[in-house]
Amino acid sequence: xxxxxxxxxxxxxxxxxxxxxxxxxxxxxxxxxxxxxxxxxxxxxxxxxxxxxxxxxxxxxxxxxxxxxxxxxxxxxxxxxxxxxxxxxxxxxxxxxxxxxxxxxxxxxxxxxxxxxxxxxxxxxxxxxxxxxxxxxxxxxxxxxxxxxxxxxxxxxxxxxxxxxxxxxxxxxxxxxxxxxxxxxxxxxxxxxxxxxxxxxxxxxxxxxxxxxxxxxxxxxxxxxxxxxxxxxxxxxxxxxxxxxxxxxxxxxxxxxxxxxxx
Amino acid sequence: xxxxxxxxxxxxxxxxxxxxxxxxxxxxxxxxxxxxxxxxxxxxxxxxxxxxxxxxxxxxxxxxxxxxxxxxxxxxxxxxxxxxxxxxxxxxxxxxxxxxxxxxxxxxxxxxxxxxxxxxxxxxxxxxxxxxxxxxxxxxxxxxxxxxxxxxxxxxxxxxxxxxxxxxxxxxxxxxxxxxxxxxxxxxxxxxxxxxxxxxxxxxxxxxxxxxxxxxxxxxxxxxxxxxxxxxxxxxxxxxxxxxxxxxxxxxxxxxxxxxxxxxxxxx
Numbered sequence: 391x392x393x394x395x396x397x398x399x400x401x402x403x404x405x406x407x408x409x410x411x412x413x414x415x416x417x418x419x420x421x422x423x424x425x426x427x428x429x430x431x432x433x434x435x436x437x438x439x440x441x442x443x444x445x446x447x448x449x450x451x452x453x454x455x456x457x458x459x460x461x462x463x464x465x466x467x468x469x470x471x472x473x474x475x476x477x478x479x480x481x482x483x484x485x486x487x488x489x490x491x492x493x494x495x496x497x498x499x500x501x502x503x504x505x506x507x508x509x510x511x512x513x514x515x516x517x518x519x520x521x522x523x524x525x526x527x528x529x530x531x532x533x534x535x536x537x538x539x540x541x542x543x544x545x546x547x548x549x550x551x552x553x554x555x556x557x558x559x560x561x562x563x564x565x566x567x568x569x570x571x572x573x574x575x576x577x578x579x580x581x582x583x584x585x586x587x588x589x590x591x592x593x594x595x596x597x598x599x600x601x602x603x604x605x606x607x608x609x610x611x612x613x614x615x616x617x618x619x620x621x622x623x624x625x626x627x628x629x630x631x632x633x634x635x636x637x638x639x640x641x642x643x644x645x646x647x648x649x650x651x652x653x
Numbered sequence: 654x655x656x657x658x659x660x661x662x663x664x665x666x667x668x669x670x671x672x673x674x675x676x677x678x679x680x681x682x683x684x685x686x687x688x689x690x691x692x693x694x695x696x697x698x699x700x701x702x703x704x705x706x707x708x709x710x711x712x713x714x715x716x717x718x719x720x721x722x723x724x725x726x727x728x729x730x731x732x733x734x735x736x737x738x739x740x741x742x743x744x745x746x747x748x749x750x751x752x753x754x755x756x757x758x759x760x761x762x763x764x765x766x767x768x769x770x771x772x773x774x775x776x777x778x779x780x781x782x783x784x785x786x787x788x789x790x791x792x793x794x795x796x797x798x799x800x801x802x803x804x805x806x807x808x809x810x811x812x813x814x815x816x817x818x819x820x821x822x823x824x825x826x827x828x829x830x831x832x833x834x835x836x837x838x839x840x841x842x843x844x845x846x847x848x849x850x851x852x853x854x855x856x857x858x859x860x861x862x863x864x865x866x867x868x869x870x871x872x873x874x875x876x877x878x879x880x881x882x883x884x885x886x887x888x889x890x891x892x893x894x895x896x897x898x899x900x901x902x903x904x905x906x907x908x909x910x911x912x913x914x915x916x917x918x919x920x921x
Contacts, residue, residue: 546736547762550755551780561780565767 397634430613435620438613447602452621454514455599459586462518463579466525470578471571473526474533475563479541484534491530499524499585500592507593514597517589524585525578532574536567568640576633580626587622681747682709683832683864684733689742691725691732701889702728706742708883708892710832715858715865717879719872719915725890726868727758730834733866746832752777754830754863756838760817763824764809770820771796771805777828788827795827796820798853800846814841822850826857833857835867839874851878872915876907884914893918 412432418424419431426434442448477484499520506516544562553561590600599618606615689706692699702725710716718726731737733744734755754777757763764773771792772779778788796802799819809817818838825833835854839847855878857863869875875882879898886893894914898907915921 543761544765546731546755546757547765549736550734550753551777552752553780557780561776562765565765568767 401631427610427612430616434613435616438611439617439620442614442617451597451599451602451618452625454597455586455590456625458514458518458598459521459583462521462586463525463575463582465518466522466578466582467529467575469522470526470529471533474530474571475537475559475567477530477534478537479559479563484538487530488534491527494523495527495531499527499581500588503589503592506589512593513595514590517586517594517598517600520589521582521585525582528578528581529571529574533567533571536570537563540566569637572633572637572640576630576637579633580630583622583626583629681745683712683714683747683750684708684710684866685743685745686733687743687745689729689732689744690740691728691737692740693728703732703739704889704891706890706892710864710866712747712864713858713860713862714881715854715867715879717875717882718866718868718885719875719882719911720870720885720890721887721919722870724885724888726870726885727836729885729890730755730836730866730868733832734834750831752828752830752832754825754828754833756818756821756825756833756835758836758838758840758868760809760814760821760841763821764817766809769806769808770801770812770816773809773820774824774827777824781828791827792823795823798826799823799849815843815846818842819846819850822853826853829857830863833863833865835865837868837870847874854878872911873904873908876911877904882911882914884911884918886918 415429416432419426419429430438473483473487477487502520502523503516506520510516510519540563544558544566548558548562586598587600587603590598591604592600594601594604599622603615603618603622606612606618686706686708689703690701691703692701706729708716718729720726728737732739734753736755765776768776771789774792774795775785775788778791779785793802793805796805799822801816801819801823804812804816809820812820818841822835822838833854839850842850854865854867858865858880867875867878869878876896876898881898882896883892884894884896885891894917896911896914898910902910
């Protein structure tokens, strides 16, 4: 709550810097200091963006990308958090899963695209699978560590209160791990979004933001391609801020101070 | 398994849980412990902590456990609460004993940080399936008894250490336990709050109430609170002496008697 003005200030500063760089690029481009074939003028990008926003294809591409992102994020979080909780609460599950996840976690998500391409073929399903895996591999260790700490911290109290296993999970472990899991989800959400856009460029088929960027750049419609990239960056920031806001919202429910009032 | 770390124990009633814990009927003591031995696993050949511990606790009695740091007082409470399993010996509860309450030494163990004071106090009732509104009403009454009703909606982080300990104690005022195990729960309380807690514990141990075991290493404190005190030796702890107080004894007499017992055992 206290940090909100500071966050707004930092966002405003970032926006100012962005505008400053844009003006600089516009001046440099108009003076011929760099080729507009390599990087279009910011004013051209803005007018292209204005044209794109009104086009049905733009909306359809974003709907497709965000749809894949949402489904893969939900799927990855669901499996990652569930497996992490199971491993955190049971040493046998942890022993079984940790080596597997430890190995796959060291592989960057982009390296999984060829495997997805071979296994599923090109298209949104393959992109979604890799994005889900990225979320899963990112969320599992966070959920595991958080659940393990919660078990160690609250087991005695839960046993002494006669809590059932389900009550222990719902009343003790889940709330205790909420902040850590949400912090992991924040990273996973932005990672999944980046993987979705990259996947659409690499193996994505004919729909989505990534494939639109690829198609526009192949046709040398760089202003529109960069307008898409600019939008993708903006959406990434919005996703990140959304999860940051959720983290602030959930903090009182997971043990941090509900407000700044001191006893 | 001496100390089960798996969650498989959840849902087992404390009374009678664990291999060495059984129950007994009729007008027998609330709790009887015979020949209890416990070794902490993990060390080379284990670290013996408790050796041939015998004790019994009557209904309505406050039993004090006095001993030096690290002698195994808290471990003994954990064994009674079913949080660890003894190597050998028996812990026998009376059949009528349904609920064991534990006030742990550290507030962070007692209280859930994401629940307000009133919800923390109501937790045993909620887990037991009581209606939330009833549980919260009882919790507020209990918080009023310890003088914290104005802080009922505060989270543990917003309370001082002493207030957190009072909330932990209030939990078992609202949810009456047949056997209450109190582990150094007033280390952060000021003298006014301590007086209040002693009075509350005495009220809990009135006829028809709870049996209470309190752990302390403060001689005068335990002498003035308990009806009977077991003086434990250094690790591995055995019962070195038993001091039984009579109702007519003054606080100074009680303290002096307990000191003389402690001096004898620890050659002070």
